[in-house]
Amino acid sequence: MNATQSLIQTDIDYEREGFQTSVLRLPYSHNRSAYGHIPIPIAVLKQGHGPTLLLTGGNHGDEYEGPVALMKLMQEMPKMQINGRLIVIPALNFPAFLNGSRTSPIDSANLNRVFPGSRNGSVTEMIAHYVDTELFPRADVIFDLHAGGASFNHLPALLAALPRDTTLHDNYQTLVEAFAAPHTMVMDLLGEDRTYGAAAERQGKLFLCGEFGGYASCSVDGLAIVEDGLRRLMHTLGIAPVAVPDRAPATRLLRVEGAQHYLFAPSRGVFEPCFELGQQVAAGQLAGRLFNPHAPWEPACELHFERAGLVVCIRSFAAVEPGDCIALLAADTQWQ
Numbered sequence: 001m002n003a004t005q006s007l008i009q010t011d012i013d014y015e016r017e018g019f020q021t022s023v024l025r026l027p028y029s030h031n032r033s034a035y036g037h038i039p040i041p042i043a044v045l046k047q048g049h050g051p052t053l054l055l056t057g058g059n060h061g062d063e064y065e066g067p068v069a070l071m072k073l074m075q076e077m078p079k080m081q082i083n084g085r086l087i088v089i090p091a092l093n094f095p096a097f098l099n100g101s102r103t104s105p106i107d108s109a110n111l112n113r114v115f116p117g118s119r120n121g122s123v124t125e126m127i128a129h130y131v132d133t134e135l136f137p138r139a140d141v142i143f144d145l146h147a148g149g150a151s152f153n154h155l156p157a158l159l160a161a162l163p164r165d166t167t168l169h170d171n172y173q174t175l176v177e178a179f180a181a182p183h184t185m186v187m188d189l190l191g192e193d194r195t196y197g198a199a200a201e202r203q204g205k206l207f208l209c210g211e212f213g214g215y216a217s218c219s220v221d222g223l224a225i226v227e228d229g230l231r232r233l234m235h236t237l238g239i240a241p242v243a244v245p246d247r248a249p250a251t252r253l254l255r256v257e258g259a260q261h262y263l264f265a266p267s268r269g270v271f272e273p274c275f276e277l278g279q280q281v282a283a284g285q286l287a288g289r290l291f292n293p294h295a296p297w298e299p300a301c302e303l304h305f306e307r308a309g310l311v312v313c314i315r316s317f318a319a320v321e322p323g324d325c326i327a328l329l330a331a332d333t334q335w336q
């Protein structure tokens with residue numbers, strides 16, 4: 001082993017034909033377990049020479065449609081006939097997943113904010129480093145499945161980002177149309193580049209992400225969208241035969257256009273919303289009122305939407321602190 005290779009080890013041989021299950025052994029030496037590791041479950045199915053699809057869930061530990069869909073897929077994999085390779089990890093940040101929390105209970109890190117990670121870093125940074133150095137290079141197409149988590153509910157949406165290499169745009173749009181989520185959203189993370197997706201794109205990979213529910217629950221509708229979409233995606237890639245009606249429904253293309261599409265809390269308080277998830281709102285429309293619990297006789301602070309758009313994401317908790325995101329909007333758009 002050299003000084004740059006990940007310290008995470010596995011019995012999986014990514015080049016071997018057939019079905020394998022095992023774990024990624026994440027070293028974790030602590031008071032209760034001096035020579036211990038955290039075993040992160042993984043399954044790989046390889047048959048023939050088709051493309052490699054990397055599927056991950058549980059990047060955040062309180063989002064469930066992706067992990068449930070991938071656990072169900074894992075149970076089908078032994079009898080699947082494919083041409084290519086599936087690498088499936090239902091719960092990538094496994095400590096966070098077992099804890100049912102967005103961030104890791106061990107180092108408090110958000111896996112989706114530590115890429116490209118660090119070989120010698122904290123446990124969450126080590127997971128990111130393994131993904132960036134061992135999994136991304138093996139993958140042709142990468143799909144990281146998310147939801148709103150405990151603090152948000154999200155309209156089911158594929159998050160799309162056209163690759164920098166424009167010669168790949170047609171391939172990418174074909175995958176987006178095959179997955180056919182009810183909404184496809186071009187996200188704007190306001191410059192954030194420490195995400196899994198940003199790291200995948202730096203390696204020139206076709207990367208898909210998605211939000212399929214929220215409230216730290218598993219939505220029946222969101223799960224069905226993920227499962228049907230994955231089958232169509234694998235079929236379109238030529239990896240697997242399709243086992244659902246292959247006529248993809250139309251997707252509504254949306255774009256988050258900068259900070260004006262975010263609604264943030266300006267101060268501490270209790271928020272009364274005047275909108276619902278999935279509602280189309282106008283610029284200047286009243287978004288809600290923020291009450292001061294220490295002086296409830298004072299007039300509530302009225303918040304307004306800066307721009308028009310569809311409400312794609314709403315905060316779960318009425319209690320807010322300055323800077324909390326209360327809602328996210330997106331506007332109808334076209335591919336550019």
Ligand SMILES: [Zn+2]
Nearest residue numbers: 060063146147
């Ligand atoms: Zn997430």
